[in-house]
Amino acid sequence: MSHAAAVSLPARRRLRGPLLGGVKRAAAVVVVLLALVGCWELYHWIWTSTGWTWPFVVNDTSMPHIWTIFKAFGQPAQVNQPALITVLLHKTLFTAKEAVAGFAVGSVIGFGLGVLLVHSRLLQRGLLPYIVGSQTVPILAIAPMVVVWVNPKLPGPLQGWGAVAVIATYLTFFPVAINTLRGLQSADPRALELMRTYAASRWTVLWKLRVPASLPYVFSALRLAATASVVGAIIGELPTGLQDGLGGAIFNFNQYYSIEPQELWATNIIAALLGICFFVIVVLAEKAIVRRAPEHVA
Amino acid sequence: MTESKAPAVVRLERVGKTFPQGQVTALQDIDLELAPGEFVSLIGPSGCGKSTLLRVIGDLVEPSAGTISVNGKSAGRARKDGDYGVVFQDAVLFDWRTVAKNIALPLEMLGWERDRRRARVQEMLDLVELTGFGDHHPWQLSGGMQQRVAIARALAFQPALLLMDEPFGALDEMTRERLNLELLSIWEQTGNTVVFVTHSISEAVFLSTRVVVMSPRPGRIVDVIPIDLPTPRTVETRDSPRFFELVTRVRELLRSRGEHLLPEEEAALE
Amino acid sequence: MRRVLRKLGEWLPAFVVFVIVVGTWEGLTRALHVQQFLLPKPSTIVSVFWTQRHSLWPAGWYTFKEALGGFAIGSGLGIVAATIVSRFRTVGNALMPIFIAANAVPIIAFAPIFGAWFNPITAQSKMAIAAVLCFLPVTVNTLRGLQSAKPRQIELMRSYASSEFQIWRRVRVPTALPFVFTALKVASVLAMIGAIVGEFFGGSLDALGVLIFSKAGVFQFDAAWAGILVASILGLALYSAVVATERVVLRWSPDARNS
Numbered sequence: 001m002s003h004a005a006a007v008s009l010p011a012r013r014r015l016r017g018p019l020l021g022g023v024k025r026a027a028a029v030v031v032v033l034l035a036l037v038g039c040w041e042l043y044h045w046i047w048t049s050t051g052w053t054w055p056f057v058v059n060d061t062s063m064p065h066i067w068t069i070f071k072a073f074g075q076p077a078q079v080n081q082p083a084l085i086t087v088l089l090h091k092t093l094f095t096a097k098e099a100v101a102g103f104a105v106g107s108v109i110g111f112g113l114g115v116l117l118v119h120s121r122l123l124q125r126g127l128l129p130y131i132v133g134s135q136t137v138p139i140l141a142i143a144p145m146v147v148v149w150v151n152p153k154l155p156g157p158l159q160g161w162g163a164v165a166v167i168a169t170y171l172t173f174f175p176v177a178i179n180t181l182r183g184l185q186s187a188d189p190r191a192l193e194l195m196r197t198y199a200a201s202r203w204t205v206l207w208k209l210r211v212p213a214s215l216p217y218v219f220s221a222l223r224l225a226a227t228a229s230v231v232g233a234i235i236g237e238l239p240t241g242l243q244d245g246l247g248g249a250i251f252n253f254n255q256y257y258s259i260e261p262q263e264l265w266a267t268n269i270i271a272a273l274l275g276i277c278f279f280v281i282v283v284l285a286e287k288a289i290v291r292r293a294p295e296h297v298a
Numbered sequence: 299m300t301e302s303k304a305p306a307v308v309r310l311e312r313v314g315k316t317f318p319q320g321q322v323t324a325l326q327d328i329d330l331e332l333a334p335g336e337f338v339s340l341i342g343p344s345g346c347g348k349s350t351l352l353r354v355i356g357d358l359v360e361p362s363a364g365t366i367s368v369n370g371k372s373a374g375r376a377r378k379d380g381d382y383g384v385v386f387q388d389a390v391l392f393d394w395r396t397v398a399k400n401i402a403l404p405l406e407m408l409g410w411e412r413d414r415r416r417a418r419v420q421e422m423l424d425l426v427e428l429t430g431f432g433d434h435h436p437w438q439l440s441g442g443m444q445q446r447v448a449i450a451r452a453l454a455f456q457p458a459l460l461l462m463d464e465p466f467g468a469l470d471e472m473t474r475e476r477l478n479l480e481l482l483s484i485w486e487q488t489g490n491t492v493v494f495v496t497h498s499i500s501e502a503v504f505l506s507t508r509v510v511v512m513s514p515r516p517g518r519i520v521d522v523i524p525i526d527l528p529t530p531r532t533v534e535t536r537d538s539p540r541f542f543e544l545v546t547r548v549r550e551l552l553r554s555r556g557e558h559l560l561p562e563e564e565a566a567l568e
Numbered sequence: 569m570r571r572v573l574r575k576l577g578e579w580l581p582a583f584v585v586f587v588i589v590v591g592t593w594e595g596l597t598r599a600l601h602v603q604q605f606l607l608p609k610p611s612t613i614v615s616v617f618w619t620q621r622h623s624l625w626p627a628g629w630y631t632f633k634e635a636l637g638g639f640a641i642g643s644g645l646g647i648v649a650a651t652i653v654s655r656f657r658t659v660g661n662a663l664m665p666i667f668i669a670a671n672a673v674p675i676i677a678f679a680p681i682f683g684a685w686f687n688p689i690t691a692q693s694k695m696a697i698a699a700v701l702c703f704l705p706v707t708v709n710t711l712r713g714l715q716s717a718k719p720r721q722i723e724l725m726r727s728y729a730s731s732e733f734q735i736w737r738r739v740r741v742p743t744a745l746p747f748v749f750t751a752l753k754v755a756s757v758l759a760m761i762g763a764i765v766g767e768f769f770g771g772s773l774d775a776l777g778v779l780i781f782s783k784a785g786v787f788q789f790d791a792a793w794a795g796i797l798v799a800s801i802l803g804l805a806l807y808s809a810v811v812a813t814e815r816v817v818l819r820w821s822p823d824a825r826n827s
Contacts, residue, residue, distance in 0.1 A: 028662045032662065061684075062685050125581040127582075136757055136760065136807065137796055137800045137803075138761050140765045141784065144784055145607070190386055193358060196358060197356060197383075197384045198380070199377050199380065208407070223672075226672065227673075227674065231676055234674050250677055250680060257681075258684075267677075268678055271673075271674055271677040272673040272674070272677070274674075275673045276669050278672070279668075290394075
């Protein structure tokens with residue numbers, strides 16, 4: 001009996017590999033970021049020296065120095081207010097709340113839709129065009145109506161940000177639904193045959209075969225959904241005029257852009273970090289939950 | 299579903315199967331009876347319907363004509379009662395489950411409690427000589443080991459009838475010969491009725507109590523040859539003159555009744 | 569004739585759903601006397617759609633051009649970037665996580681900045697937003713596609729002593745195409761949305777997004793919905809164009825027929 005055929009590394013080596021890889025990756029990221037900062041300043045310097053105006057005019061307002069932006073974090077945006085970074089962090093939490101709610105509800109709805117559709121070709125043909133079409137509707141345009149309509153229906157503490165969460169849900173459910181469907185459909189037909197030999201019910205086949213097989217696809221969608229929920233939360237705040245979140249901050253700082261450009265940039269950096277943060281959380285969750293043959297991760 | 303089964307009696311009468319697309323007659327007029335505890339091989343060139351026949355017995359394909367009964371029940375009833383264990387050419391293991399959980403799959407669906415499942419899985423691992431590999435994942439095992447897991451899974455709930463569709467086809471010859479011996483020793487312990495589809499004449503003769511020779515266009519049984527080699531079969535059995543005689547007999551049957559055999563089909567038979 | 573009937577049959581369930589939804593919408597709004605200001609009846613929307621078509625469609629076309637321009641520029645640059653990056657394996661591996669992370673950034677937050685750069689009234693600012701929105705998914709997916717050629721196939725080409733360029737042309741590009749089209753489908757929808765959302769921060773009066781927002785601002789929601797309808801139709805048109813192109817280009821792939 002050849003036990004040698006089985007693959008198993010001694011425990012110590014198993015840890016060192018990925019750890020070293022992670023450090024190398026982080027270092028590479030830092031290098032690239034520094035390179036980007038360098039490029040930014042270089043571009044700024046070249047364009048201001050030569051006075052080129054294409055594609056757009058470069059000066060301290062359109063492209064503030066990186067250092068100016070960083071300094072802006074430490075200073076208050078308005079008189080008698082805490083430092084910008086503190087204000088932004090509060091707003092981030094507010095927006096994050098909406099995004100998380102939207103992500104959770106949207107994922108559940110999307111997943112449920114996927115499960116529903118995999119069992120009926122008829123429903124697929126009937127509903128898929130609208131599911132796809134739903135994303136061509138510019139949600140921002142409907143947002144005010146959604147807010148006016150949804151807000152009164154929500155319990156007290158949920159009002160205001162709850163409506164924005166609904167908008168985030170709208171953007172989240174789509175990738176999850178589509179990818180869940182694809183994932184559920186991706187079950188090996190021979191495994192389906194195997195389940196048939198066990199006379200398994202559709203419900204059993206779903207939970208023991210289709211859902212586990214679909215996990216790589218679902219997580220791929222959740223990565224997209226993480227971003228989509230943040231986008232939805234930020235966009236949703238704009239027409240509703242909510243001051244407490246990042247969307248509101250972007251809108252406000254946009255008004256002052258010609259005077260204090262660095263504040264808008266600072267806000268955008270925070271918004272970008274929020275999006276990346278959500279994304280990383282999903283990636284880490286996937287690593288923790290899915291144990292799969294390495295080449296099978298979607 | 300009841301538990302450990304008395305080995306099955308399988309009866310096929312005038313079974314036929316025509317696939318509508320292309321009007322292919324995969325099976326025609328199949329009459330076959332299997333006694334309990336027999337090991338029967340189905341052999342023939344590609345397109346002779348042996349895999350289809352296996353699937354018809356297992357209620358994975360509906361026959362266009364004829365009747366099948368397994369222990370007096372219809373094939374469908376037998377499937378729902380869990381009388382079958384199936385092993386395919388690809389192990390078809392679930393990537394996301396450990397070896398132990400893969401073997402436990404049918405038991406979970408039978409509703410066995412955790413301790414009972416765990417005990418049976420351990421028994422099965424010992425039976426296929428993979429003790430200690432319970433916590434591995436399928437992709438960590440070699441092809442031969444994966445097939446052994448598939449066999450363990452098929453036998454876990456001790457079905458009356460074991461259906462195997464070229465299970466060792468994807469493996470190299472040495473592994474295949476070794477697994478043949480293991481399969482026989484397992485079969486001796488469990489005593490199921492086995493229907494085994496193969497491309498290999500020597501494998502069919504080595505393993506079976508009877509060999510069913512089939513030929514294509516349309517798929518039909520040419521002859522059934524009883525194998526009177528002594529049991530238990532060992533490595534030496536392959537060297538015996540009687541073995542050689544039987545293999546030659548089967549090969550001649552395949553060649554002669556296969557006036558319809560194309561040269562490449564003949565070459566495909568070992 | 570049979571094929572036409574079968575095609576119609578495929579679309580029948582969707583059509584039925586459409587009828588049911590519109591019917592219920594109309595029925596409920598009438599029966600419950602839902603305030604017109606919140607959710608106009610479909611019949612009202614359609615009539616406004618018709619009566620105001622002279623202002624709606626030109627506006628739609630204006631925004632569509634922004635979206636199309638952005639789509640073309642963004643996707644084009646994305647494909648070029650991915651091609652360049654895939655050529656240099658180590659750089660590609662280092663940059664991939666950056667691109668993926670950048671894809672996670674809510675680009676739309678940068679819309680006001682693009683407005684500041686390109687004068688919010690012009691079409692270029694919205695085109696820029698659409699372009700950036702398209703650039704990232706196209707780059708990420710194209711890169712992934714270019715990297716996913718099967719090693720055996722490359723080995724085969726090497727056994728023919730093919731040059732790197734030939735390998736690229738005959739193996740890597742065809743393997744990458746399905747990935748590219750997936751990305752283009754996503755990008756096509758994003759382009760239109762990006763253009764309209766961008767117009768929230770200011771845009772030409774000729775633009776559809778501006779029209780929708782201004783109508784919504786004065787509570788003429790039926791006109792706003794009519795505008796949304798136009799936007800949706802145009803977005804779907806671009807998407808369908810990409811799907812149709814995919815069907816032609818990827819005739820050999822089983823996956824292409826599934827959309």
